[in-house]
Amino acid sequence: MSNLSFPPTRAVGRGAAWYRGDCHVHSVHSDGELTPDELAVRARAAGLDFMATTEHNSAAQSGAWGHLAADDFLIILGEEVTTPTGHWLALGIKPGEVIDWNHRVRDGSINQRLDQVHRAGGLCVAAHPHAPYPSGDFMFSLRGFDVVEVWNGLWTSDRPWNADNEAALAEWGRSLAADLHTGSWRPAMGNSDTHLEGQIGIPHTVVFAEELNTEAILAEIRAGRSWIAESADVDVTFTAHHADGHVAGVGEQLTTSGGRVEVQVAVRGVPAGTVSFHTDGGKVHRASLPGNGAGVVQWDTTAEESMFVRIEVRHPNGDVAALTNPIILV
Template sequence: MSFPPARVVGRGASWYRGDCHVHSVHSDGELEPEELVVRARAAGLDFIATTEHNSAALPGVWGHLAADDFLIVLGEEVTTKTGHWLALGTDPGQVIDWNHQVRDGLIDQCLDQVHQVEGLCVAAHPHVPYPSGDFMFPFRGFDVVEVWNGLWTSDRPWNADNEAALAEWGRSLAADIRTGSWRPAMGNSDTHAEGQIGIPHTVVFAEELSTAAILAGIGSGRSWIAESADVDLSFTAHADRRVAGVGERLTARGEQVEVRAAVRGVSMGTVSFHSDQGEVRRAPLPRDGGVVRWDTTAEDSAFVRIEVRHPNGDVAALSNPIILT
């Protein structure tokens, strides 16, 4: 098989775990594609994206590694002089132009190359501390922001660069939701070596295990980010008998809204609730996880999102918002 199929059997409509920022020996990674897929499956992932620097996935390299329960999405890390971004869902053999920077005004043309094939453009690791890595492009035109990148976190899954990216994204949400132009958050490992893949990864609700469905789930914000497959999260908002999940809207004017976060796999951590008013509630988790609730209204909160943190303050999971109208 020259290139991986765009759809595999999967589990139908379900939550799928995946890592959309992965490098092999075909760019600057240390692992062969076969090793990456073995390790991805061992990490509990259902899909990965190939994102070699400034090059497409080579024919005959990835296709035979897909399986009925494992999807491989084609992509590229577009490595420019003023920031890196991910082109996800590119066509077989397609290379997105990388020779551009902020001052030449070519970014929109390059983003269009991805959007024309119904792919997603992701602002990658916007605050990494190396030349060309600091993201200088405006987020306008991008579909998603990678707020959690695992490459530069050393022996911890979270660092100050990710904290800055999360804060920047969180500050923009209120205004972006109000104008209908908000960008979901995602997390990826940026794997280059052994022991990195899936730390962190994005958990997305998709109608099927296909490139189109996975990208639709990520692009609509029906997703949350986990530090590993050991962490599980259910995040819902309830008004009367109506329920909305992450990335969805709940119409509840004049009604009480109960927001619930059910967490597993995080010991003695905390859950914080965030809205357009900032952080509005923080509560401890029981020793083995549990359910934390918060009451609000659509009049008081335009949206709610959550962060789950370990006792040392490192993030274990975080969600995209539920929008209240």
């Protein structure tokens, strides 16, 4: 792999497994302070299995990233498309491909750019929808976008969560019921938006994929088979069990045949935190974690009572430590 100008689209990985990755990262080739080599070293030290190159309005440079990929570490090519009316991530584009950023809401040309990414097999992510700077607010319609970045780590200073992320999470959470009803819901993801030392992987997205390759990772992010972690110290297992023996995990659909469903969440790494269950009826259940941060919480419901269930795990100060995409009940 060391002689490749661009990273390969496949790594050996661990087969079907949960993979941790950060899909919003900047190097010295745009406005970041770290070199690609430094970013890769720090990503691996942070417990990540993959990362994406997302320089502002430019492609990943030939020769800068290819030698950094490994059997156990995947690098996905991407771009942060930085427009005057919002930023978005184009993930999984072709080597050397650049998505034009000279567009805005009023010119109505966004669909052409989204189509370009989709033709390449890529993923379109609405980035930091409430970022606190000019052009940071996301003004485009979400129609045509695949995913929403509800947790962005750049502007969180010494805390991994802030009011802008809280607003993005609330907005996404409120939209889930209507979007699921129309069959076009958009999963949430979280990324560090790394520019400086110490940011990578805070937060990141944890994805279940059959293989560690670009196609599989992006497909499962698109399907919502993922959750967001503050760091690799945090682990969440989220499942729903029906009395007939059927089980569904995050991003999956569980057919209930009218019976009761036991929703179970196992958490590690959030001392004295809280776990809350959210449905189309809002926050419906809350429980505390022990001082060692490891615990299991259960809650029962039915498809008639709950269209979906998603989870938030918070620190004692209210900051989010982890959150999941929904399990859908039918």
